[in-house]
Amino acid sequence: MLALTDLPTCPGLFYGSIARDGVLSRMRIPGGILNAQQCWTIADLADQYSTGCLQVTNRANLQIREVNSEIAPEVWNRLQELGIASRHVEVDPIRNIMASPTAGIDRQQLLDTRPLVKAWDDYLQTHPELSELSPKFSIGFDGGESVSIRDLRNDILLAAEGRSTQSKIVFRLHLNGDTGISIQESQCISVLAALASTYLEYTKNRPRIDGKKPRLRHLLTDWGAESYLEKVQQNLPFLWQFTSGTFPQNRQDACEAKSEVPGGVGILPARPIASSEKSLPHHLHLGIHPQQQSGFSYMGIALPLGRLESKQLRNLANLAQNLASGTLRLTPWQNLLISDIPNSQLFEVKQQVADWGLHSSATRLDSCLVACAGSNGCASAATDTQSHALKMVRDLAQKLTIDLPINIHFSGCQKSCAQHRPIDITLVGIQIERGDEIIEGYDIYAGRKDLPFGRQIFQAVSAIEMPDAIERMLRVYQRFRDRLESFGEFVDRQAIDQLQQLFSAENRTLK
Structure with a gap:
């Protein structure tokens, strides 16, 4: 490991980064899938070099906080042998490859994306020059599963779709929205390679932005999606195939030169890139669900704030080895699945x-609870989000129960690192002046309207008063909602003044 002063700001496994609570080391787990042997080794690593606490991240990575000593070279070799660590150190910091945690077992899936995840990871491992890209460069594969990742943030998303006029499955290309381009499964890696190499060429001629490598979104802002796709086309042996659109006259000559190349029709999109789809629920993976394979099920297990002790990881790996297929699957919602039971x-x-203090229920307040590292781990955070979130759900569990899942998101600042889209309730950390002292507090938002957090319900609520405010919101929701209406839907259909009046009335009732 490097000296502390040399550590990068974006952590990987070989080179962690400095957080307020020590060195943070992050493992990228392509597709989020681990076998039992890998789990046992990771648990040993956490015990030997840190406090034994692990955390599943919102990209289905695993991270170890408070790494307290230099990891021995033979440990790195062992991790590489087991496929936990990248074969090339340079590639390791690039973001994890995201896929549905139910890939290959989902009864609704159109196509198993696990081979594509492996193929793209193999490509990255054999092209270390791509390490020059932003470490946040991210790829997602969605196979049409019921547990979808389409609404999660990725630079590039390939989403499977069926064609009513043909029996085959194709992938739709998304770049911060739908491009209208359809790609055959056999073309996916070639397309991703061309997208990445064109992005790489862009970065070579651009200065760093706030000290960091340019992101793909900067390229799209500079060039526009159409221009980017035109440049990518030059590196492909086949033409883009668009699902719909007209053929722009001013670009026809350039495309006609490749019109005989098989694999697609040279049509550029006539419509702008579409906006992202409506956010999907965060809880569909929790609980017990039948698999595509007859006679087998998977269980989605809640990990409050993604926290997992090394002992729990060992126990879960043993359980999967003895009673299932020996496989654990991490999810982008900071939980995990045991598959093939x-x-x-x-x-x-x-x-x-x-028996290990875990559960699979989606209707507990800690099931869909999300929080960033908070002030204990991040200098940008105004509040200790992790402690406040866990204390809140413990307090509220003694006072009320819920019968529908509720997503509560704690963000220590405006960056919203832990969750990028509003669903139900978002609390944004702030510092509040009370007399001569500065105390921790939150602005509280709710619903899907008024991005990025929803609509502001309460302003400058102290951390001590915050659980009572959330309790009032939940009790009003339970009293006035339609039968199966989600919290976000309930809030979105109310006028803001009506909501605040309801919450004030509930405050008087509780007193």
């Missing part, structure tokens, strides 16, 4: 999970 073993699996 024979239905005859479900009761035993559920009982053992409960």
Whole structure:
């Protein structure tokens, strides 16, 4: 490991980064899938070099906080042998490859994306020059699963779709929205390679932005999506195939030169890039669900704030090895799945999970709870989000129960690192002046309207008063909602003054 003064700001496994609570080391787990042997080794690593606490991230990575000593070279070699660490150190910091945690087992899927995840990771491992890209360069594969990742943030998303006129499945290319381009499965890696190499050429001629490498979004701002796709086309042996659109006259000659190349029709999009789709629920993976494979199910297990002790990881790996296929799947919602459980073993699996203090319910307040590192780990945060979030759900669990999932997001500042889209409730950390002292507090937002956080409901609520404010919001929701209406839907259909009146009335009732 490098000296502390040399550590990068974006952590990887080989070179962690400095956080307020020590060195943070992050493992990229392509597709989020781990076997039992990998889990045992990671648990040993956490015990030997840190406090034994792990955390699943919102990109289905695993991170170890408070790394307290230099990791021995033979450990790195072992991690590489097991496929936990990148074969090339340079590539390691590039963001994890995201896929649905139910890839290959989802009953609704159109196509199993796991081979594509592996193929793209193999490409990265054999092209270390791509390490010159921003470490935040991210690729997502969505196979049409019910547990979808389409609404999660990726620079490039390939989303499977069926064609009513043909029996085959194709992928739709998204660059911060739908491009209208359809890609055959066999073309995916070639397309991603061309997109990445064109992006790489762009970065060579651009200065750093705030000291960091240019992101793909900077390229799209400078060039526009159409111009970017035209440049990418020059590096492909086939033409883009657009689902709809007209053929712009001023670009026809350039495309006709490749009109005989098989694999696509040279049509440029006539419409602008579409906006992102409506956010999807965060809880569909939790609980027990039948798999595509007859006689088997998977169990989605809640990890409050993604926290996982090394002992719990070992126990879960042993359980998966003894009663299932030996596979754990991390999710971008900071939880995990045990897959391939024979239905005859479900009761035993559920009982053992409960014995370790874990659960699979989506209707507990800690199930869909999200928080950034907070002031204990990040200098940008105004509040200790992790402690406040856990204390809040413990307090509220003694006072009320919920029967529908509710997503609550704690962000220590305006950056919103932990969750990029509003769903139900978002709390943004602030510093509040009270007399002669500065105390921690939150602005509280709700619903999907008025991005990036929703609509502001309360302003400058102290951390001590915050649980009471959330309790009032939840009780009003339970009293006045339609039967199966989500919290976000309930808030979005109310006028803001009506909401605040309801919450004030509930405050008097509680007193």
